[in-house]
Amino acid sequence: MDAPAKFELTASDPGSKARAGVLYTPHGVVETPVFMPVGTAGTVKGMTQGELEELGVQILLGNTYHLYLRPGHEVIRDLGGLHRFMAWPRPILTDSGGYQVMSLKGLGRVTEDGFAFRSHLDGSAHFLSPERAVEIQLALGADIVMALDECVEYPASHEALRRASRLTGRWARRCRERFLSARALGSEIPGGWAAGSAAGGSGRPFPAQFGIVQGGTDLALRRESAEEILEVGFEGYALGGLSVGEPKSETYDVVEATTGLLPADRPRYLMGVGTPEDLAECVARGVDMFDCVMPTRNARNGCAFTSEGKLTVKNARYARDEKPLDPACACAVCRRYSRAYLRHLFLAGEMLAGILTTHHNIYFYLDTMARIRQAILSGDFSRFCSRGRSGTC
């Protein structure tokens, strides 16, 4: 079966597994490798959508769990889908909701049939089955729908990892079936869709669905999980269960091994990773897509990413420092504001502190990724890595 979502490889680095490509989605193209800022509740905290567009954000991540609970996926569907609701015209990937449910300790419980959980807002009882996770994401109008998976924290017993990984496999089948039946009916996404060229369609192309490989840091389990997920077959593949507490060298080893099991012609998404260094390291290991709260959450806590490493803005040493956050940065914040001013804003608890630092951090992440992509395209990726802007690869 042909996938309505299309991924084209543009260039591959001869010295590593790094690759550049283009991902076609219902709301436009995404050039990979790409970093996706996290817009949990339909907003990247502190940023306007216009600012995100100007920053060059190509695709946002939305959190199904949060949007399902508030304002509710039916409300969003009835208002034309998440893009229209939040006035964001570019692509959106939604997670399945499972990760959030499980990270609310004590509020969630896993069964063969899905997650039983209570809302962190009002304590109400809910159930998230694989089918339900697909339905909610389709109602939101996501461009990329994630399969429901079970993510296990590090460290975990082999038994726990195997159980979760196999459950993820069974859920992947159910998610895919639900997704394909929706596609066959073509009636579940806001605005409808154009079924191939035959539709002659007023609607948009159907979303893509990504399956998730689990297995923790156990390479044999990773192989088993990958084989299972590949057998189901998706438009793209994600690596879940990483960046959950394991040592960085293990993250890299698992990424390296797992991408080697995945087909070259499908995009690969490493969930929840990571630092600017991680981006370069994992692109070198064959990853195309990333998301992480780090640039946004750290910004609000007063941590800026710079070409010289992390900078703690509140530090007293910056009280009279007229330099920008990063003298090598060309972002709107570094062109206008000093460290002394930003420090003052943080100490005064002003909203602008988080706003400006978030802007800078997103710029820094996107700029890092743009340089990585350009280096791949120009056959210069190994040299880019050894220059060490974002660590060595």
Added chain:
Amino acid sequence: MDAPAKFELTASDPGSKARAGVLYTPHGVVETPVFMPVGTAGTVKGMTQGELEELGVQILLGNTYHLYLRPGHEVIRDLGGLHRFMAWPRPILTDSGGYQVMSLKGLGRVTEDGFAFRSHLDGSAHFLSPERAVEIQLALGADIVMALDECVEYPASHEALRRASRLTGRWARRCRERFLSARALGSEIPGGWAAGSAAGGSGRPFPAQFGIVQGGTDLALRRESAEEILEVGFEGYALGGLSVGEPKSETYDVVEATTGLLPADRPRYLMGVGTPEDLAECVARGVDMFDCVMPTRNARNGCAFTSEGKLTVKNARYARDEKPLDPACACAVCRRYSRAYLRHLFLAGEMLAGILTTHHNIYFYLDTMARIRQAILSGDFSRFCSRGRSGTC
């Protein structure tokens, strides 16, 4: 003596006391009547300076009390003044700090020599004399420096009003003396200043200083206060002690009576006022300048000003409302976002809620003022008022 700061009357409304003018300051011209958004601690909460520029903000108000305590006026002076510190190139008016000191109940005490107070941040003891208030504002590099006054809450006894009003008069003299000696020396403002045309100057023109008329709602006291302040002589005159709890009709009566006592060739500034309706009402009574936290503070609390009155964004009736905050508004927020989305942001406690509503409210205030000014210039002010966009005049 010629005032370095210049005010030119451009047009006067034949049917009211409304007037349009141009105020020249060290950091550029301000077209009056004008609304000044409040940037308490060197930031208009939730707005970037670039956004304020794009909105057409001509002049900001900064709070001496807050900036004196944090980061400290010496720090700001050493970093080149408040304009450079906060990266705001347009004019800034600073209040004297007295109002904030007195509104921190229990932390401030008034004496003949000034305000003794304790910091709300760390409890440290401070003293704000009339001279000190001038020195701090000069160190900040304000374009318009306010005299120190004592503002009394409504209701107050005649005795309390008279005492405060006369103290304000004595302080006005001391503030003016301190200001004039600084101007004679020409050495106390960041970046220096050009003393008239003879200076041939690399520096900027010297700031203006405004005196403040007190007297509460007692018209006889207002007259006595105005005479005292006028005798001292300032580049502009402010009406203090209003919008402190008195009935609106009394505010308007006091404004009407007091502007009648002030010279036509100097700008008049009504402190801490008010609603969009108040702007039109008080322009009609001869006021040129306004400041108020209402558009910004109310925005963060979920209240939007619209052409159809106030709108409480969180209201359940907007849960599925796809209309913008104000269908008649052309601001960037109304062109992009729905009430349903904004309501969601408020309920979710997202920063973007305050950011977007603040943007809209400032736009609405500036747009109201721009329409008022245009109506005065085109001789159409009475008709503007009777159309009632901002209430009747």
